[in-house]
Amino acid sequence: MVTLSRKFSTTAVPNPKLSQPQPQNTTTTQFFIPFSQLQQRKPLESRLVSILDGCTHLTQIKQVHAHILRKGLDQCCYCLTKLIRMLTKLDVPVHSYPRIVFHQVKYPNPFLWTALIRGYAVQGPFLESVVLYNRMRSEGTGPIHAQTILIGGFASDLFVGNTMIDMYVKCGFLECARKVFDEMPMRNVVSWTELIVAYAKSGDMGSAWELFRGLPVKDMVAWTAMVTGYAQNGKPREALECFERMQDAGVKTDEVTLVGVISACALLGATKYGNWVRGVAESYGFGPTENVVVGSALIDMYSKCGIVEDAYNIFEGMKERNVYSYSSMIVGFAMHGRAHAAMQLFHEMLKTEIRPNKRNHYACMVDLLGRAGRLEEALELIETMPIEPHGRWDDVSRLRKLVREKGLKKNPGCSWVESKEGVIHEFYAGDMTHPQYAEIKRALADLLDRLKAKGYQPNLGSVTYDISDDEKKLILMNHSEKLALAYGLLNTESTDAGCTIQIMKNLRICEDCHAFMCSASQVTGREIVVRDNMRFHHFRDGACSCDNFW
DNA sequence: CTAGGGTTAG
Known part of the structure; x- marks a missing residue:
């Protein structure tokens, strides 16, 4: 029943809506450009990119660059992205040649941005990559750059479409993403799944289900997106039902699916079901010992089912541990009023390279100590708390969460x-x-x-x-x-x-x-x-x- | 080249 195969079917199907006349005057967003303006990938650019790919010396790259300029492709993000990537691969300092190449492009697309950001992230200064990342994501930048890909037509329909959906979703323009989806001439499972996940993350499982229903070929990833979507939105019963229907449909399952099922069990407090899932995971070699994510999910499940001992057994048996494993265990102890054990584990974690999740972790510990009446320790913790300089990365996830909560109706008891x-x-x-x-x-x-x-x-x-x-x-x-x-x-x-x-x-x-x-x-x-x-x-x-x- | 994963705080 379970497979680790990551192969996916990429069969694209034509969009039936496009054969009907398009409704005029729909809610057009200012950033959107219709797909009819799209061109196919040009052979010359593809050839230059593959030549760049084979370069092993700086002189060769410079030669190709000169050729790119001669052919009037000085604004082609596709070629220049490859150029920057090759330069950084050869350890050319990002701040010199690659940065100059970047600045000569009037409308850098996200790929070009990423090439530069990655360069800084590898070579340093790290802060520069953060600054660039934020600049790229700053207001409207993503969608505007998406236009340049479209106009340039540097890639094939399907891929550009899927990437655009992804980009719009990440920029928080869900309606734009939907519009791209509706107007794509050809679509595949990936197109569907991108949107399904976006709806699920925004708390709109109704729309997610509606889309999923219309998906012609539902693969493992799409099913999993639905299962975890339900679990993430506090609808564990629906998650389990979905999982069972997935099996009835004969779709294979892997560890990602099982993680979603486990977190549904945690919400339900369904110990027996959870145990069964654990058995399945173990029999296929990605049990809690081998897989951190499965392990952490099980720790959470057992402590939420009231069996802290089992949670701790899982924790102890894990080959690899990360912030999630520690957090889940600490919170598990805290939930059962075992302040001492939680505190001990927290200090144990500080001894490893695993860093606590910034202020949240400390807030949790302070709360726990305060509740246990150990105010002095709580104060000491606050005083020794290291203050982290860049909270910007945090903002991103907080923003997404906010979006998710905004779309979420209050759950009934x-x-x-x-x-x-x-x-x-x-x-x-x-x-x-x-x-x-x-x-x-x-x-x-x-x-x-x-x-x-x-x-x-x-x-x-x-x-x-x-x-x-x-x-x-x-x-x-x-x-x-x-x-x-x-x-x-x-x-x-x-x-x-x-x-x-x-x-x-x-x-x-x-x-x-x-x-x-x-x-x-x-x-x-x-x-x-x-x-x-x-x-x-x-x-x-x-x-x-x-x-x-x- | 593209899609799905675990915790907490307020």
């Missing part, structure tokens, strides 16, 4: 419980679709009476809508974690192995549910664990491990 058989039961707030709903409702009413006798009062302040108190009580009673609890009580016995009822929730637990769970643990004599999006709550004998602080 949702809880999951795993049955004895490993089946995941999902409950939404006010959800009446569960087959056992009638029983659940009765059990909840029953429980409510017993809790009231012990002094529990519904906390009406947890509902902020402007409605009557009775309606508020009804809403509270139908919170997803209460439904899940009732399901758990109905379907497990206190004598069952691991008789704890473990509930996973996508949002923060509300005050009313918290009090309800406390009281319920006392009345039923059962241990209840609720993991919300922040931490674990262990309810036992009427008290919670978080000390009512969450």
